[in-house]
Amino acid sequence: MIIKTAEYLISSPSYKDCPKPDMPEYAFIGRSNVGKSSLINSLANNEKLAKTSGTPGKTQLINHFIVNKDWYLVDLPGYGFAKVSQSQRKSWEKMIEDYLRKRENLVNVFVLIDSRLTPQKIDLEFINQLGEWEIPFTIVFTKSDKNTQLETSRNVKAFLNKMRETWQFLPQHFVTSAVKKTGRDQILALIAELNAS
Ligand code: GDP
Numbered sequence: 001m002i003i004k005t006a007e008y009l010i011s012s013p014s015y016k017d018c019p020k021p022d023m024p025e026y027a028f029i030g031r032s033n034v035g036k037s038s039l040i041n042s043l044a045n046n047e048k049l050a051k052t053s054g055t056p057g058k059t060q061l062i063n064h065f066i067v068n069k070d071w072y073l074v075d076l077p078g079y080g081f082a083k084v085s086q087s088q089r090k091s092w093e094k095m096i097e098d099y100l101r102k103r104e105n106l107v108n109v110f111v112l113i114d115s116r117l118t119p120q121k122i123d124l125e126f127i128n129q130l131g132e133w134e135i136p137f138t139i140v141f142t143k144s145d146k147n148t149q150l151e152t153s154r155n156v157k158a159f160l161n162k163m164r165e166t167w168q169f170l171p172q173h174f175v176t177s178a179v180k181k182t183g184r185d186q187i188l189a190l191i192a193e194l195n196a197s
Contacts, residue, residue: 001068001188001189001191001192003043003044003045003067003068003188004068005066005067005068005069006043006044006045006046006049006065006066006067006068006073007065007066008049008063008064008065009064009065009066009072010063010064011061011062011063011064012061012062012064013060013061013062013095014062014095014098014099015062015095015098015099015102015103017062018062018064018099018103019064019072021103021104021105022105023066023070023071023072023105024071024072024105024107024194024195025071025072025073025074025103025105025106025107026071026072026073026074026106026107026108026109026110026191026194027074027075027076027099027100027106027108027109027110028040028073028074028075028076028109028110028112028140029076029078029079029096029109029110029111029112029126030078030079030111030112030113030114030123030140030142031078031079031080031112031114031120031122031123032078032079032080032081033078033114034078034112034113034114034142035112035114035142035143035178036050036075036078036112036142037050037051037075038142038178038179039112039140039142039176039178040065040073040075041178042178042181042184043073043184043187043188044065044067044073049065050063050065050075060077060088060091060092060095061077062074062076062077062095062099063075063076070195071191071195072105074106076096076099077092077095077096079092079096079122079126080122097133100130100133100135101133101135106135107136107194107195108136108137108138108190108191108194109130109135109136109137109138110137110138110139110140110187111123111126111127111130111137111138111139111140112140112141112142113139113140113141113142113159114141114142114143115141115142115143115144115146115147115152115155115156115175116143116146116147116151116152116155117155118155118158119155119158119159119162123159124162124163127139127163128166131166131167136171137171138171138172138173138174138187138190139159139171139172139173139174140173140174140176140183140187141155141156141159141173141174141175141176142176142177142178143177143178143179144175144176144177144180144182144183145177145179145180145182146177152175153175156173156175160173172190174186174187
């Protein structure tokens, strides 16, 4: 897919405030600092579209972008902040659950996993929750340029093996680097394919 335009649209505190569900929508989520903003910027070919490394935990909003005037890209607030209060965590959970379960034009969720890390409980729990809610998702391993290929593939395999303990079928996964633009075309090709179906 060629990105002709990618524009910021609106930030919403609830799924109820989101734009009219008149186009297919793809959401991106992961732990704070996983490289979500960098990946979104790389997909959009715009280094400033999503803010990178701002104030973690402060932006508890559903951020809509519109790409090629044809589909919505959604930047969801990340999970796993050490410093958020119990009530902030609860409100995040409620907002995300409502959005994921009720947003009718949501086609796929891209769950970002830091490829430098061994499998993290918080990521596996989030993924299992998506499974329970029957929400289609794809796994995106980020920052693959930060490690050797061998280390990256070891972590990817370890994560997928962990998933095999509870999942009968594994979802599609991509290995990406926002710096080298690895995996960018594959993600955009999947979105194009889903948009066409
Ligand atoms: P977010 O909090 O998930 O939006 O993460 P950011 O996109 O702000 O990235 C967090 C940090 O990781 C920043 O310092 C980025 O420059 C860095 N980063 C993100 N993606 C990559 C990547 O693919 N490769 C490298 N080397 N660094 C990355």
